[in-house]
Amino acid sequence: NIPEKQWAQVIEKTGGPVEYKEIPVAKPGPDEVLVNIKYSGVCHTDLHAVNGDWPLPTKLPLVGGHEGAGVVVAKGDLVQDIEMSADEPLCPKALLSGYTVDGSFQQYCIAKGAHVARIDKSIPLDAIAPVLCAGITVYKGLKESGARPGQTVAIVGAGGGLGSLAQQYAKAMGLRVIAVDSGEEKKKMSLEQLGASAFVDFATSSNVVKDVQAATEDGLGPHAVILVAVNEKPFQQAAEYVRPRGTVICIGLPAGAYLRAPVFESVIKMIVIRGSYVGNRKDTSEALEFYRRGLIKAPFKVVGLSELQMVYDKMAKGEIAGRYVLDTSK
Numbered sequence: 001n002i003p004e005k006q007w008a009q010v011i012e013k014t015g016g017p018v019e020y021k022e023i024p025v026a027k028p029g030p031d032e033v034l035v036n037i038k039y040s041g042v043c044h045t046d047l048h049a050v051n052g053d054w055p056l057p058t059k060l061p062l063v064g065g066h067e068g069a070g071v072v073v074a075k076g077d078l079v080q081d082i083e084m085s086a087d088e089p090l091c092p093k094a095l096l097s098g099y100t101v102d103g104s105f106q107q108y109c110i111a112k113g114a115h116v117a118r119i120d121k122s123i124p125l126d127a128i129a130p131v132l133c134a135g136i137t138v139y140k141g142l143k144e145s146g147a148r149p150g151q152t153v154a155i156v157g158a159g160g161g162l163g164s165l166a167q168q169y170a171k172a173m174g175l176r177v178i179a180v181d182s183g184e185e186k187k188k189m190s191l192e193q194l195g196a197s198a199f200v201d202f203a204t205s206s207n208v209v210k211d212v213q214a215a216t217e218d219g220l221g222p223h224a225v226i227l228v229a230v231n232e233k234p235f236q237q238a239a240e241y242v243r244p245r246g247t248v249i250c251i252g253l254p255a256g257a258y259l260r261a262p263v264f265e266s267v268i269k270m271i272v273i274r275g276s277y278v279g280n281r282k283d284t285s286e287a288l289e290f291y292r293r294g295l296i297k298a299p300f301k302v303v304g305l306s307e308l309q310m311v312y313d314k315m316a317k318g319e320i321a322g323r324y325v326l327d328t329s330k
């Protein structure tokens with residue numbers, strides 16, 4: 001009982017708008033599965049794709065979305081379970097869901113059988129959707145940072161989708177969190193709901209570098225910095241406040257941005273600056289397992305797939321605390 005047609009959010013040209021309309025349901029190839037998407041998170045990457053922010057073109061017309069969670073309803077002959085822990089995100093021929101191939105902003109989505117994340121039946125699909133990009137990405141970034149239990153990590157962009165999950169994963173890993181973002185709602189969420197030990201408001205602070213350092217117990221700065229903001233400025237500040245021997249992990253991808261670090265301090269503090277890009281299938285199953293064990297509770301709001309434009313408008317203004325998840329039945 002797979003329908004011929006389905007509802008989807010489609011962009012015809014770079015710059016948008018997204019159009020909510022009926023399109024055909026695709027048939028899976030031999031190594032593919034057809035997933036009936038129930039819920040999809042909305043990542044800032046989806047908005048970057050609409051706006052053409054990056055030096056990498058999207059397919060057009062495009063169904064965006066890459067935090068889809070659903071049920072496999074059809075599969076090709078070659079599909080079987082495969083375990084892998086390579087650097088598959090770095091594959092030069094990688095297919096990017098919701099970017100170079102159609103993604104999860106539709107009711108029925110094609111995926112490679114070897115790459116779909118296996119979600120335990122006990123896990124609610126609306127809550128897990130944001131873990132499927134945001135959660136995996138920040139979990140991987142925290143691992144790449146080398147931060148150890150008991151140490152302090154600054155999460156910059158802490159109130160957004162990636163940031164709110166980063167706070168939860170960091171806490172579950174035994175790290176102390178300094179949240180950097182702006183506004184009362186994100187402050188309250190970070191300190192009261194997500195367990196951050198300090199909040200630095202980048203918009204009202206007169207000196208973010210000093211305030212982040214002052215929020216660490218010995219004033220030397222955090223052991224690691226996780227950059228998930230959609231703004232160039234913090235990418236040019238982190239090296240200044242990270243602790244000697246500390247690590248700066250770059251994850252956010254603001255349009256046209258450059259990293260900057262003072263050579264003198266970077267050398268004498270022996271700091272590391274590193275990029276981190278999503279995660280592999282091993283990271284994915286580990287990140288899902290944290291959720292299954294009840295260690296991850298990040299706030300999300302559910303709205304209909306038809307309301308995607310409203311979500312993008314709020315996202316562009318930085319007004320989303322946590323994540324929006326789309327219900328594909330509405």
Ligand code: 8ID
Pocket residue numbers: 042043044045046048133134137156157158159160161162163180181182202228229230231233234250251252253254276277278279315318320322
């Ligand atoms: O694999 C990857 N590297 C990867 C994976 C997934 C997403 C990278 N990303 C990228 C996205 O493309 C996007 O550029 O991570 C970035 C964050 O995605 P998101 O969490 O989905 O975005 P959001 O929910 O809009 O949150 C961004 C937060 O940054 C804050 C905003 O207030 C918002 O809460 N922020 C900004 I804008 N400027 C800031 C500043 N100067 C800041 N926070 C601190 N300091």
Ligand code: ZN
Pocket residue numbers: 043044045046066133134
């Ligand atoms: Zn994403």
